[in-house]
Amino acid sequence: MDHMAEPAILDDQVSENETKNLLVFAYGSLCWKPGFTFNKAVLGRVKGYKRMFWQGNTTHRGTEEKPGRVATLIEDSEAEVYGVAYSVQGETALSYLSQRECEQGGYISKFTDFHSSSGQTLTVLLYIATPKNPLWLGDANVEEIAHQITDCQGPSGHNVEYLIRLANFTRKFFPHHYDHHLYSLEEKVLAIIEINKLNLEKLMGFGEGCIAFRRKTDSRESSPETIRRRNEERVETFEHTARVPGKKLRCLNI
Numbered sequence: 001m002d003h004m005a006e007p008a009i010l011d012d013q014v015s016e017n018e019t020k021n022l023l024v025f026a027y028g029s030l031c032w033k034p035g036f037t038f039n040k041a042v043l044g045r046v047k048g049y050k051r052m053f054w055q056g057n058t059t060h061r062g063t064e065e066k067p068g069r070v071a072t073l074i075e076d077s078e079a080e081v082y083g084v085a086y087s088v089q090g091e092t093a094l095s096y097l098s099q100r101e102c103e104q105g106g107y108i109s110k111f112t113d114f115h116s117s118s119g120q121t122l123t124v125l126l127y128i129a130t131p132k133n134p135l136w137l138g139d140a141n142v143e144e145i146a147h148q149i150t151d152c153q154g155p156s157g158h159n160v161e162y163l164i165r166l167a168n169f170t171r172k173f174f175p176h177h178y179d180h181h182l183y184s185l186e187e188k189v190l191a192i193i194e195i196n197k198l199n200l201e202k203l204m205g206f207g208e209g210c211i212a213f214r215r216k217t218d219s220r221e222s223s224p225e226t227i228r229r230r231n232e233e234r235v236e237t238f239e240h241t242a243r244v245p246g247k248k249l250r251c252l253n254i
């Protein structure tokens, strides 16, 4: 099982005062490995986009010779993308994101409307890779993308980990929203791993830097039964990963 810091709390909404802080919307690795500290995290969605694995990556989940594939947003007036908005303060998170997303990842930042699961409409900053960036790979069929993901890894870990952790996050917190592209890729990648007798736990890595979330309603003092269920749920959330020796999580100390 992953070594995780205490789960971060998913709040229901952002208070009036907190709306003055910057909100950053996450829809890819930032959902499960933000790498920066935040005041609050709220589930929700942005409209007019679809999430596609059309962005290449040579700095985290691939190499120059074998670029991996990571998520970006493609404009689609009929679609919406589910993720999490983080309320951040000060410059630290922004300079970290600028380095991780823009310099290393080829993403640009833009503001758009975010619709929280509790019905708030807020302005968020998000990072999006457009076809103009040098790492852009664009559309390909699920089979081709799945083979590429299964075959690539980089300094931050295997491309399979990136896909599976994102699928686990969206399935856990948005069980009523079927992201066809994401879950078709997950199904295909798991089939390729099975056929080729690859070790999924090894591909998933040790979960260093990853965070687990817990809904606020779940965070109250709980009965022994709820604590047992919570621990079971944590295993289910990160069922693909091996037990790791206790390690201090590096990336939350930005």
Ligand SMILES: N[C@@H](CCC(=O)N[C@@H](CS)C(=O)NCC(=O)O)C(=O)O
Binding pocket: 025, 026, 027, 028, 029, 030, 031, 033, 057, 060, 061, 070, 071, 072, 100, 101, 104, 105, 106, 107, 126, 127, 128, 156, 162
């Ligand atoms: N901007 C998207 C995607 C960000 C993303 O996945 N960026 C990659 C490539 S630069 C990354 O940071 N990967 C870190 C990792 O794979 O551990 C998000 O909000 O999550």
